[in-house]
Amino acid sequence: MSTPNIAKEDIINAFEFRHATKEFDATKTISDENMEFILETAHLSPSSFGFEPWHFIVVQDAALRELIKPVAWGAPLKLDTASHFVLGLSMKAPMVKWDSDYIMSMMKDVKQWPAETIEMYSKFYREFQESDFNLDTDKKLFDWSSKQTYIALGNMMTSAALVGIDSCPIEGFHQEKAEALLREKFGVDTDKYGLSFMVAFGYRKANPANPKSRRNIEDIVTWM
Ligand SMILES: Cc1cc2nc3c(=O)[nH]c(=O)nc-3n(C[C@H](O)[C@H](O)[C@H](O)COP(=O)(O)O)c2cc1C
Numbered sequence: 001m002s003t004p005n006i007a008k009e010d011i012i013n014a015f016e017f018r019h020a021t022k023e024f025d026a027t028k029t030i031s032d033e034n035m036e037f038i039l040e041t042a043h044l045s046p047s048s049f050g051f052e053p054w055h056f057i058v059v060q061d062a063a064l065r066e067l068i069k070p071v072a073w074g075a076p077l078k079l080d081t082a083s084h085f086v087l088g089l090s091m092k093a094p095m096v097k098w099d100s101d102y103i104m105s106m107m108k109d110v111k112q113w114p115a116e117t118i119e120m121y122s123k124f125y126r127e128f129q130e131s132d133f134n135l136d137t138d139k140k141l142f143d144w145s146s147k148q149t150y151i152a153l154g155n156m157m158t159s160a161a162l163v164g165i166d167s168c169p170i171e172g173f174h175q176e177k178a179e180a181l182l183r184e185k186f187g188v189d190t191d192k193y194g195l196s197f198m199v200a201f202g203y204r205k206a207n208p209a210n211p212k213s214r215r216n217i218e219d220i221v222t223w224m
Contacts, residue, residue, distance in 0.1 A: 011162070016212065018161035021168045024081035024202030030165055035084055038201065041159040042152035049125060051106050053091040053145035054152060055193055057186065058084055064185065068198075071181055074172015075198055082168075082200035087182070088153055089193040090145035093138040098126040146196040153197055160201055170198040 030038075035058075042056060059065055065079045072079075079085060095102045103125070107118045129135040135144055157167045178195050182188035 014158065014161040017164070018157055018167065019208045019212065021078075021166040021200070021202070021204050021208075023077050023205045024083065024166065024200065025205045026081040026202075028083060028203040030083040030201055030203075034163060034165060035201070037163065038156050038160050038165070041155045045148075045152040045155045047148045047151070048144075049121070049128075050111065051096065051103060053096050054149040054196075055089040055091075056152075057087040057089065057188075059087060060084065067181060067185055068173075068178075071177040072170065072173035072198065074170045075200070078168055078170065078198075078200035081202065081205065083202035084200070086156075086199045086201070087186075087195060088149050088197040088199060089182075089188065090142060090149040090196045092145070092192055092194055093141040095192050096141055096145055098122060098129050142194050146194075149196045153199055156199065156201075165201055166204045167202075168200045170200065173198065 039056065039058075042054075047053060059068070065085060068079055068085075069076045075085075091102070094100060097103070099122070103122075104118070107113050107121060113121065129141075133140075133144065135141050153169060157169065160167050173195070175195060179188075179190045182193075182195060183190045
């Protein structure tokens with residue numbers, strides 16, 4: 001690992017280049033190497049306590065993409081034209097509650113912490129969930145997982161832009177219907193995972209019709 005030294009102009013250029021791509025050039029495919037690079041930036045994304053409360057499904061099967069259309073009003077054109085189409089899943093309460101088997105296995109098997117560290121973290125994590133953040137409903141726990149999965153989403157879209165790949169984040173879907181579909185046709189255990197977002201990757205069919213519109217930076221940043 002070395003200290004990055006990417007020119008700021010290149011990074012800002014990638015942020016200007018990235019836009020919510022409405023239609024992709026269906027004849028262009030992202031290479032495996034580039035797609036693995038994009039997914040690796042999700043993999044390396046930060047998460048609260050490092051518990052990675054997410055899963056990503058890359059939907060390349062045309063028949064499965066068809067099934068998504070009726071439950072995702074924001075997605076049809078992207079499903080038809082995107083090179084790669086990813087579902088961002090986030091963990092629900094049975095996975096991320098402080099005393100779940102998953103959290104225990106993360107601490108024991110992935111992080112390989114000694115027993116006393118696990119005991120200390122468990123206490124701390126419980127207090128964080130129950131008191132600091134008041135994550136006392138299934139909905140709140142899922143939304144908290146989702147917030148983290150969105151960090152991975154941002155990283156994937158930015159890294160894609162840095163190598164000239166377009167993307168579109170998609171929340172245009174019916175959550176309940178989409179989850180029923182994932183349960184019935186995609187083999188997802190929806191007691192454990194919910195759908196946070198979809199994101200399409202590919203190459204733009206045309207440049208965006210309008211220039212980027214943003215508020216003034218002074219209106220969104222306060223210095224004290
Ligand atoms: C969480 C989220 C959900 C979005 N959902 C959709 C969507 O369902 N369909 C779509 O075409 N664009 C969607 N967008 C794109 C936004 O409309 C777009 O990012 C915004 O208008 C700013 O434009 P830009 O991304 O081109 O700079 C979504 C963006 C975000 C961040």
